[in-house]
Amino acid sequence: MMYFFAYAIYTASWDLLYSYSGQLSLGQALPFGLGAFFTIMLTQLLKFPLVPSAVVGTLGAAVVGGGIGATTIRLKPGYQGIAILLFSQVLYWISLIVYGEEGLSIFSAAPPSRMTMYFSGVAIFGLALFATYLIQNSNYKLKLLAIKGDNLAANVCGINVSFHKAVVFFLSSLLAGLGGTYYAVFTSHVDFTVFVVPNSFLPIGMAIVGGMGFLGGPIIGSAIISVIINILPIWYSLAVTYFIYGIVVIVILKLRPTGIVGLLQRRSRKGSSEVVKG
Amino acid sequence: MGCCNADQGRAPLKLLRVESIEKRFGGLTALNKVSINVEKGKIYGLIGPNGSGKTTLLNLVTGVLRPSAGKIYFKDTDVTGKSPHAITKIGVGRTFQIPRVFPELTVEENVLAIRRKSISNVRVGEILDLVDLSDVRGVKAKTLEYGQKKHLELARSIALDTELLFLDEPMAGLDKSMIGATSNQIKILNKEMKKTLVIIEHHLEELMQLTDYVFVLDHGQKIEEGEPDAIRSSKAVHRAYFGE
Numbered sequence: 001m002m003y004f005f006a007y008a009i010y011t012a013s014w015d016l017l018y019s020y021s022g023q024l025s026l027g028q029a030l031p032f033g034l035g036a037f038f039t040i041m042l043t044q045l046l047k048f049p050l051v052p053s054a055v056v057g058t059l060g061a062a063v064v065g066g067g068i069g070a071t072t073i074r075l076k077p078g079y080q081g082i083a084i085l086l087f088s089q090v091l092y093w094i095s096l097i098v099y100g101e102e103g104l105s106i107f108s109a110a111p112p113s114r115m116t117m118y119f120s121g122v123a124i125f126g127l128a129l130f131a132t133y134l135i136q137n138s139n140y141k142l143k144l145l146a147i148k149g150d151n152l153a154a155n156v157c158g159i160n161v162s163f164h165k166a167v168v169f170f171l172s173s174l175l176a177g178l179g180g181t182y183y184a185v186f187t188s189h190v191d192f193t194v195f196v197v198p199n200s201f202l203p204i205g206m207a208i209v210g211g212m213g214f215l216g217g218p219i220i221g222s223a224i225i226s227v228i229i230n231i232l233p234i235w236y237s238l239a240v241t242y243f244i245y246g247i248v249v250i251v252i253l254k255l256r257p258t259g260i261v262g263l264l265q266r267r268s269r270k271g272s273s274e275v276v277k278g
Numbered sequence: 279m280g281c282c283n284a285d286q287g288r289a290p291l292k293l294l295r296v297e298s299i300e301k302r303f304g305g306l307t308a309l310n311k312v313s314i315n316v317e318k319g320k321i322y323g324l325i326g327p328n329g330s331g332k333t334t335l336l337n338l339v340t341g342v343l344r345p346s347a348g349k350i351y352f353k354d355t356d357v358t359g360k361s362p363h364a365i366t367k368i369g370v371g372r373t374f375q376i377p378r379v380f381p382e383l384t385v386e387e388n389v390l391a392i393r394r395k396s397i398s399n400v401r402v403g404e405i406l407d408l409v410d411l412s413d414v415r416g417v418k419a420k421t422l423e424y425g426q427k428k429h430l431e432l433a434r435s436i437a438l439d440t441e442l443l444f445l446d447e448p449m450a451g452l453d454k455s456m457i458g459a460t461s462n463q464i465k466i467l468n469k470e471m472k473k474t475l476v477i478i479e480h481h482l483e484e485l486m487q488l489t490d491y492v493f494v495l496d497h498g499q500k501i502e503e504g505e506p507d508a509i510r511s512s513k514a515v516h517r518a519y520f521g522e
Contacts, residue, residue, distance in 0.1 A: 139390065139391070142383060142387050142390055142391035143391050143392075145380065145382055145383055145387075145391070146380040146383065146388075146391040146392060148382070149379075149380035149381050149382055149383065150378045150379070150380055150381075152342065152362075152378065153374070153378035153379070153380065154380070154392070155361070155362040155363050156340055156341075156342065156362040156363070156366055156371075156372055157363075157366065157391075157392035157434060157438060158363050158366040158367050158392060158394075158438055159363055159391075159392065160361075160363045161363070
């Protein structure tokens with residue numbers, strides 16, 4: 001369940017960036033990993049208490065991740081995605097060189113119980129969901145979709161495209177950092193593998209399966225993919241697990257690009273129109 | 279240089295001043311020392327053969343391109359090289375030759391996304407009425423016909439509530455009835471909404487009937503300016519369009 005909370009927030013962060021402002025990150029592990037590393041570094045190296053470390057770690061991920069992202073906002077989505085992926089790989093090597101393969105473990109005089117972690121997961125998951133809901137139901141969403149639709153037209157219509165893209169990058173990094181921080185606290189450990197490429201592609205697969213641009217998309221997508229990548233390895237090898245994960249993403253992308261939530265919404269609209277006809 | 283007589287002796291307010299503007303793309307000079315003045319409340323035409331630099335001038339004034347030399351003033355404020363969104367906020371709006379709508383938004387959302395705070399929801403409805411898009415307000419913009427997309431751009435420009443509006447070929451690709459509707463909308467924009475308009479257009483007859491004053495460009499240079507009748511009889515304009 002705790003993996004699910006972390007992944008759902010992580011997926012929502014990628015979806016906010018792509019589905020609303022049209023920016024593509026192929027290296028979303030960058031803010032996710034920064035949140036995890038900053039939090040554990042603060043507890044381990046500076047002996048900060050856990051909660052302030054988590055708050056500062058998340059904000060640090062937002063500032064650094066958002067700052068790095070902001071340097072790419074003028075690039076076309078494909079190039080932007082690759083640029084961020086490369087930045088994330090720089091962090092992969094830095095974390096490997098500085099902390100080695102063993103990485104860092106959390107230092108806390110009073111580590112949180114599983115129950116505390118569960119409820120704090122519910123709380124931050126609810127908070128992230130509420131923030132996404134607010135954006136979805138605001139005029140700001142229209143502004144972002146205008147930017148996504150046509151940068152130049154939005155610009156000559158008085159929208160400061162670069163500024164809003166940077167704001168969305170910051171918000172996305174904040175959410176990803178929050179997910180990373182939570183992940184690091186409940187696993188009590190972080191190492192260079194948090195920046196690996198498959199970790200960056202995880203929220204993309206989850207968003208595709210759940211449905212991009214829908215509030216429920218990241219929830220459904222991360223629930224399904226969490227089950228696949230965390231439960232299947234009990235019976236099958238990792239290769240088989242990731243093969244199944246890949247097949248699920250490809251099948252959804254091919255047959256239902258709007259994802260499961262898109263399919264459900266279409267069904268419910270069909271149902272209600274039949275009721276009206278009847 | 280202005281176009282029209284001052285009302286009751288009062289000097290007309292210069293809204294836009296373009297001074298010796300130049301734009302070079304590598305070795306190609308797209309605009310060469312062009313100067314125009316636009317006074318408040320009038321309708322101007324900007325004409326010239328294809329490739330004469332009309333859209334380049336529009337792109338320079340609205341910040342889409344940066345000039346190689348020269349200055350642009352809006353109400354005596356230097357706006358040279360400012361970003362498009364900043365220029366729009368100062369009071370200069372525009373449409374595009376090939377309409378650029380926000381495809382995934384509905385017609386109504388296209389307007390709501392960019393409207394000024396002074397434009398209420400009721401006013402948005404009135405704007406859509408004016409451009410004949412009320413019936414399709416809930417339809418995604420990407421599914422609109424070409425002419426409807428042009429009208430949607432016009433609706434967005436009205437919702438931006440800018441004093442000066444550049445319309446880039448608003449009648450291009452439209453049928454007779456839509457051209458008539460567009461002419462009426464332009465008159466309403468000018469007479470009732472008090473907008474100053476600069477229109478780039480190849481439908482010269484319709485344009486001449488609408489405008490108070492016309493600028494003519496050819497090969498990146500201003501070759502003529504004056505009232506429509508004077509432009510009609512100008513030898514320089516005939517030469518530019520039909521050759522010697």
